[in-house]
Amino acid sequence: MLAINNLSFYFGSRPLYDNASLHIKPKDRIGLIGPNGTGKSTLLRLITGEYKPDGGDISMSKDCTIGFLNQDLLSYESDESILKVAMQAFERQNILQTQIDELLHKLETEYTEEIMETLGNLQEEFGMLDGYSIQSKAEEILEGLGFYTEQLQWPLKQFSGGWRMRVMLAKLLLAKPSLLLMDEPTNHLDLPSIEWVENYLQNYEGAVVVVSHDRAFLDNCINIIVEVSNAKLNLYSGNYTFYVEEKDLRNEIQKGAFENQQAQIRQTERFIERFKAKASKSRQVQSRVKSLEKLDVIDDVREENAKVNFKFTFKNPSGRTVLELKDASKAFGDNVILKHANVQLLRGDKVALIGANGKGKSTVLRMLAGVEKMEGERTEGHNVTTSFFAQHQLESLNLNDTILEEMVHHAPDKNELELRGVLGCFLFTADDVFKKIKVLSGGEKSRVALAKTLVSQSNFLLLDEPTNHLDMMSVNILIQALQQYEGTFVAVSHDRHFVANTATKIWYIEEEQIKEYPGPYDEYMTWQKGREKSAVSQNQAPVKKEIPKEQPKKAEVKPAVSNVSKNELNKIEVQIQELEDKKKRIEEELSKPQVYSDVKKFSETNTQYDRVNSELAVLYKKWESVA
Numbered sequence: 001m002l003a004i005n006n007l008s009f010y011f012g013s014r015p016l017y018d019n020a021s022l023h024i025k026p027k028d029r030i031g032l033i034g035p036n037g038t039g040k041s042t043l044l045r046l047i048t049g050e051y052k053p054d055g056g057d058i059s060m061s062k063d064c065t066i067g068f069l070n071q072d073l074l075s076y077e078s079d080e081s082i083l084k085v086a087m088q089a090f091e092r093q094n095i096l097q098t099q100i101d102e103l104l105h106k107l108e109t110e111y112t113e114e115i116m117e118t119l120g121n122l123q124e125e126f127g128m129l130d131g132y133s134i135q136s137k138a139e140e141i142l143e144g145l146g147f148y149t150e151q152l153q154w155p156l157k158q159f160s161g162g163w164r165m166r167v168m169l170a171k172l173l174l175a176k177p178s179l180l181l182m183d184e185p186t187n188h189l190d191l192p193s194i195e196w197v198e199n200y201l202q203n204y205e206g207a208v209v210v211v212s213h214d215r216a217f218l219d220n221c222i223n224i225i226v227e228v229s230n231a232k233l234n235l236y237s238g239n240y241t242f243y244v245e246e247k248d249l250r251n252e253i254q255k256g257a258f259e260n261q262q263a264q265i266r267q268t269e270r271f272i273e274r275f276k277a278k279a280s281k282s283r284q285v286q287s288r289v290k291s292l293e294k295l296d297v298i299d300d301v302r303e304e305n306a307k308v309n310f311k312f313t314f315k316n317p318s319g320r321t322v323l324e325l326k327d328a329s330k331a332f333g334d335n336v337i338l339k340h341a342n343v344q345l346l347r348g349d350k351v352a353l354i355g356a357n358g359k360g361k362s363t364v365l366r367m368l369a370g371v372e373k374m375e376g377e378r379t380e381g382h383n384v385t386t387s388f389f390a391q392h393q394l395e396s397l398n399l400n401d402t403i404l405e406e407m408v409h410h411a412p413d414k415n416e417l418e419l420r421g422v423l424g425c426f427l428f429t430a431d432d433v434f435k436k437i438k439v440l441s442g443g444e445k446s447r448v449a450l451a452k453t454l455v456s457q458s459n460f461l462l463l464d465e466p467t468n469h470l471d472m473m474s475v476n477i478l479i480q481a482l483q484q485y486e487g488t489f490v491a492v493s494h495d496r497h498f499v500a501n502t503a504t505k506i507w508y509i510e511e512e513q514i515k516e517y518p519g520p521y522d523e524y525m526t527w528q529k530g531r532e533k534s535a536v537s538q539n540q541a542p543v544k545k546e547i548p549k550e551q552p553k554k555a556e557v558k559p560a561v562s563n564v565s566k567n568e569l570n571k572i573e574v575q576i577q578e579l580e581d582k583k584k585r586i587e588e589e590l591s592k593p594q595v596y597s598d599v600k601k602f603s604e605t606n607t608q609y610d611r612v613n614s615e616l617a618v619l620y621k622k623w624e625s626v627a
Helices: 040-048 071-075 082-087 089-106 113-128 131-144 148-152 160-175 191-202 216-223 240-275 279-294 362-370 391-398 403-410 416-425 428-432 440-453 472-484 496-502 522-538 566-590 601-626
Strands: 002-011 014-024 029-033 055-060 066-069 180-183 207-211 223-231 233-237 319-330 335-346 352-354 375-380 387-389 460-464 487-493 503-510 515-516
Touching: 002 040, 014 055, 014 233, 014 279, 029 040, 029 216, 029 240, 040 066, 040 180, 040 207, 066 160, 071 160, 071 460, 082 131, 082 160, 089 131, 113 131, 131 148, 131 160, 131 352, 160 180, 160 191, 191 216, 207 216, 216 240, 223 240, 233 240, 240 279, 319 362, 335 362, 335 487, 335 503, 335 515, 352 362, 352 496, 362 387, 362 460, 362 487, 387 440, 403 416, 403 428, 403 440, 416 428, 416 440, 440 472, 472 496, 487 496, 496 522, 503 522, 515 522, 566 601
Parallel strands: 029 207, 029 223, 066 180, 180 207, 352 487, 352 503, 387 460, 460 487
Antiparallel strands: 002 014, 002 055, 223 233, 319 335, 319 375, 503 515
């Protein structure tokens, strides 16, 4: 469906791509990987036509439609509700709906056969395009991405950039382009939403190309890895785990070929040096010189999984108890985060605080840091020195400082050699340390801020989404650093690979309490799936999400209605409960990939859903009139 042939593209004098080729077939699930700055996002913009190649060509089939989710969409604003914005994906259906509404309004004052015929044709096309279910489809996808039911009517401009990105993702998924391009889609999603997107993409009808540094995401929904390396596109037919294994094998073969060629080159050069002055050997010497000039040089293997060794130093180790929150409560209006919660951190605890967005994870982290007001008691242990990393701290970097100067200002007790060693671990080598902060990318600034956090001599670290904007190599370095860290830390993260490789305890917020699983992430997930299975077997299926509302005022007592018996009122209430249960079961069906990916089945289920809603509306009206 799309072919990239001998693509060349230069950034200044540096080639991002040099004779690179790639063919994308229908239903391919491609993960585009490589270090920051290698041109992954650039390739997506070349495919959309936003950038023009310097050489080669990109061709696609006539019926190929492209949808592009990129970071520029964060700034999109609209006064329309997020449901309306998402439904903009149904361009033709929206046009038909407007025309149908206009004709229905016209029929109120002017009835003609011509209008009725036109209306019938429009309604038929609208039905053929499944127009009557587009709203329920939009609602299902938005709620799958983490929005509450009542939020669907809120204007888009009311949401932050990350939540706007989710709306744009919903709109893109509803449009169902034949080629879906996604640039770091998991950056703005929480764990439940990431898992929902994974399930959706597994059943997506078109092709998908994703730029991502989330290893678990690439393992769960990708079947082809394309690595951007040395200005080429190298294809691996499998998920990320397969890529790692295959890459090691290819590197081993390349290393052997490189060493053999280098031995051959050295032997040839020795021959040339030895006999270049002998006239009798001149022809042989010239032959070998020409062979060296024509030689297709094999590159040495570039070590991308850097092994690092951090030497953490503390002025004083903390006491056994690092921090305690007792009877802690925190709320923002009606949104209660914690209520009379208790939690304790002990020296050496390595904790990951996980869960859906909106649960208050970052708020809890600030409460632990002592920078968020709360009710209750916060007690810090003996000799505790805290360092807090959050994304907003990137803004506190001095833009006019060099990287090395920024480190010196933060850790004046360390010499330049020690600081260069730490910066080298974070991929700032040689003259890189003299770069000004203002010229760094977002990922590079994150690495500087993390390096500052780790040289602070703190024995207690609080890390809020530390892997955001980091490439895989940088995440790997951070993981190694925290594995070697002998202090205590709490990290908020949605990166499952990071959590699985750093945390020895899992915290999650449930029922307005901080709850703890005393084991690593993999064990926690097994336990959590068992809980969910048990809940389903006990008919405790999750209900449709709703925003907590104010406690309703006590209803006024109405006079009894003489012609309605108490038994009849009870009968109506039983019927309402039965329909509510049926509605929940249908909502569960609508959320299943095997249902929404089957057009016929989804349409039938959605019709049932509309019928149940209509019957409920009638019963509620009847109940209100007699209650």
